[in-house]
Amino acid sequence: TLFRGEISSDMYEDIEEILVQTDMGIDTVMKLVGNIENRLSRSSKKDSAVVVDAIKTELLAMMNQTDNTLRTASSPVPTVIMLVGVNGTGKTTSVAKMANHLLKQKKKVMLAACDTFRGAAIEQLDIWAQRTGTYLVKHQHGADAAAVAYDACQAAIARNVDYLLIDTAGRLHTNKNLMEELKKIKRTVQKLIPEAPHEILITIDAVSGQNALPQVQIFNDQLSLTGMILTKLDGTAKGGIVIKIQHEISLPVKFIGVGEGMDDLLPFSNQEFVNALFE
Amino acid sequence: SLSDKLTKVFRNLRGYGKLSESNIKDALREIKLALLEADVNYKVVKSFIDAVKEKSVGEEVLKSVTPGQQIVKIVHDEMVSLMGNKAEALQLRAKGNRIMIVGLQGSGKTTTAAKLAVHFRKMGHKPHLAALDIQRPAAIDQLVFLGKQNNIPVTFDKNDKKVVSIAKKALEHVKNSDCTVSLFDTAGRLHIDDQLMAELEALKDVIQPHEILFVADAMTGQDAVNSVSQFNERLGISGVILTKLDGDARGGAALSIRATTGCPIRYVGLGEKVSDIELFHPDRMVSRILG
Numbered sequence: 347t348l349f350r351g352e353i354s355s356d357m358y359e360d361i362e363e364i365l366v367q368t369d370m371g372i373d374t375v376m377k378l379v380g381n382i383e384n385r386l387s388r389s390s391k392k393d394s395a396v397v398v399d400a401i402k403t404e405l406l407a408m409m410n411q412t413d414n415t416l417r418t419a420s421s422p423v424p425t426v427i428m429l430v431g432v433n434g435t436g437k438t439t440s441v442a443k444m445a446n447h448l449l450k451q452k453k454k455v456m457l458a459a460c461d462t463f464r465g466a467a468i469e470q471l472d473i474w475a476q477r478t479g480t481y482l483v484k485h486q487h488g489a490d491a492a493a494v495a496y497d498a499c500q501a502a503i504a505r506n507v508d509y510l511l512i513d514t515a516g517r518l519h520t521n522k523n524l525m526e527e528l529k530k531i532k533r534t535v536q537k538l539i540p541e542a543p544h545e546i547l548i549t550i551d552a553v554s555g556q557n558a559l560p561q562v563q564i565f566n567d568q569l570s571l572t573g574m575i576l577t578k579l580d581g582t583a584k585g586g587i588v589i590k591i592q593h594e595i596s597l598p599v600k601f602i603g604v605g606e607g608m609d610d611l612l613p614f615s616n617q618e619f620v621n622a623l624f625e
Numbered sequence: 626s627l628s629d630k631l632t633k634v635f636r637n638l639r640g641y642g643k644l645s646e647s648n649i650k651d652a653l654r655e656i657k658l659a660l661l662e663a664d665v666n667y668k669v670v671k672s673f674i675d676a677v678k679e680k681s682v683g684e685e686v687l688k689s690v691t692p693g694q695q696i697v698k699i700v701h702d703e704m705v706s707l708m709g710n711k712a713e714a715l716q717l718r719a720k721g722n723r724i725m726i727v728g729l730q731g732s733g734k735t736t737t738a739a740k741l742a743v744h745f746r747k748m749g750h751k752p753h754l755a756a757l758d759i760q761r762p763a764a765i766d767q768l769v770f771l772g773k774q775n776n777i778p779v780t781f782d783k784n785d786k787k788v789v790s791i792a793k794k795a796l797e798h799v800k801n802s803d804c805t806v807s808l809f810d811t812a813g814r815l816h817i818d819d820q821l822m823a824e825l826e827a828l829k830d831v832i833q834p835h836e837i838l839f840v841a842d843a844m845t846g847q848d849a850v851n852s853v854s855q856f857n858e859r860l861g862i863s864g865v866i867l868t869k870l871d872g873d874a875r876g877g878a879a880l881s882i883r884a885t886t887g888c889p890i891r892y893v894g895l896g897e898k899v900s901d902i903e904l905f906h907p908d909r910m911v912s913r914i915l916g
């Protein structure tokens with residue numbers, strides 16, 4: 347039990363400390379505490395155990411009911427999933443994990459190496475392609491990322507794959523040119539497969555603080571994201587910022603990353619996530 | 626900005642009298658909110674606010690500035706004294722410098738190792754890089770690529786499955802060369818992974834580094850104190866490098882890290898190019914955190 351005895355004003359300070367340290371943001375916490383104080387003051391129960399349940403209920407409400415399942419193409423075209431996000435947040439590793447996840451479901455998967463910029467980015471994805479037994483479309487280092495995407499879509503259609511996963515280079519949301527490059531990749535994919543990309547997922551590092559919100563807002567503004575992947579949840583960071591993001595943008599978390607291996611990807615559950623905030 | 630908010634708070638306080646606990650209560654709350662929004666750790670904010678309160682209460686309200694500006698100055702000065710007053714660059718000796726680069730996954734270690742190598746060469750040193758990440762796919766390729774791109778020798782071995790043995794090879798190469806500073810890039814790892822933290826301790830034993838630099842992402846939130854204090858406890862960190870400061874993250878983790886470990890922040894990463902590294906300026910960081 348997190349709190350003992352009668353509900354007190356000290357307790358609300360402890361709640362604030364615990365929740366703020368999950369990175370959900372002081373404004374979210376104050377709103378939540380306000381709602382709870384209101385509710386509990388009208389309730390006859392004075393035991394502190396009631397408080398944790400009240401917080402969890404409130405957090406779930408803040409998270410908005412969002413669909414955490416992966417979209418699939420409605421017609422016999424490959425489902426295109428594009429991974430975007432800030433540098434080092436886990437895009438390439440998440441592409442590998444998703445490929446593995448889909449292969450286990452007996453789906454035909456293809457990968458596209460659209461990070462043509464960073465040193466050994468193509469080699470990194472190539473190794474994952476070999477480990478998962480997936481076909482990788484790649485050009486040389488420094489090639490046009492949109493050209494790779496175009497080739498990959500053509501190959502995916504020709505080979506009749508179920509899923510095409512596109513890995514992109516890390517970039518800051520504040521870099522206008524790099525955001526334009528992503529939009530170009532998206533337009534290129536749309537040329538060949540009009541309703542693609544069916545998913546544009548942003549990776550958010552669980553270690554991120556409040557900056558994850560503008561990251562998601564700007565990426566979403568520019569690309570219309572369909573979901574998030576919350577990575578590195580196997581660390582001590584709680585990733586509470588996704589609560590704030592969901593509260594503001596209603597963007598679902600489709601998966602969580604819980605390690606560096608290809609099996610370390612789990613579907614996101616609002617309830618499990620909220621429970622984990624208190625562990 | 627914080628100073629606008631504080632000016633508002635003190636709108637009703639006249640130009641005479643003292644700053645008291647009651648009239649600065651709202652100001653302290655504004656400061657707390659601002660620091661938390663800038664990602665400074667909750668506990669660090671608490672003790673920081675206490676320090677500001679102590680310095681503010683009893684202060685004469687000056688006639689030349691508004692009470693809001695007065696408090697801002699107290700906050701600013703308190704933060705600068707925490708962060709250090711000036712840049713604290715790495716002090717290298719003429720030769721034989723050994724530097725270990727450590728940190729969580731994806732924070733920017735490999736890129737930073739190359740940046741530091743080039744930076745030291747500009748200062749007249751002969752740098753050397755050692756590829757000790759044998760776990761991440763193509764990590765060795767990445768450092769070898771950066772070495773080639775910037776004409777820096779790299780010790781690596783794709784067939785050696787023991788990082789300690791590769792470290793020894795690197796030390797041997799450096800000994801038989803005219804290199805003056807060797808940088809050891811390590812695999813990203815979690816501070817709670819006991820086996821991998823023990824691996825770093827074993828590497829430290831073999832390398833006997835003069836510097837162990839913790840590379841942290843500027844967008845790190847509340848968790849900054851957890852990771853850096855574990856790394857510091859087990860290894861002893863001599864300095865910190867804050868990366869991706871070219872974004873718009875406020876960088877409050879810098880204050881959390883400094884307050885928790887006392888470790889100086891040496892450099893900041895300002896982009897993906899090898900030249901995108903600068904000395905850390907505490908006063909600039911303070912302005913950034915205070916918005």
Ligand SMILES: Nc1nc2c(ncn2[C@@H]2O[C@H](COP(=O)(O)OP(=O)(O)OP(=O)(O)O)[C@@H](O)[C@H]2O)c(=O)[nH]1
Pocket residue numbers: 431432433434435436437438439440461464467514515516517549577578579580581602603604605606610730731761813815
């Ligand atoms: N512990 C842990 N590490 C992860 C997770 N996901 C990725 N990583 C690690 O984080 C580091 C960066 O992962 P990448 O997949 O290269 O990240 P990225 O977003 O593709 O990076 P850039 O392409 O350089 O922007 C690697 O060391 C990964 O092994 C996770 O869920 N848990």
Ligand SMILES: Nc1nc2c(ncn2[C@@H]2O[C@H](COP(=O)(O)OP(=O)(O)OP(=O)(O)O)[C@@H](O)[C@H]2O)c(=O)[nH]1
Pocket residue numbers: 433434464516518728729730731732733734735736737758761764811812813814868869870871893894895896897901
């Ligand atoms: N914008 C920006 N990107 C950076 C900076 N430093 C590193 N990066 C990028 O961040 C990503 C991760 O960098 P790495 O050097 O691979 O990180 P790492 O800590 O070695 O990763 P692991 O070895 O997997 O733990 C890459 O895309 C880098 O180009 C920086 O200062 N600014």
Ligand SMILES: [Mg+2]
Pocket residue numbers: 437438439461467514515516
């Ligand atoms: Mg990548």
Ligand SMILES: [Mg+2]
Pocket residue numbers: 734735736758764811812813
């Ligand atoms: Mg690395």
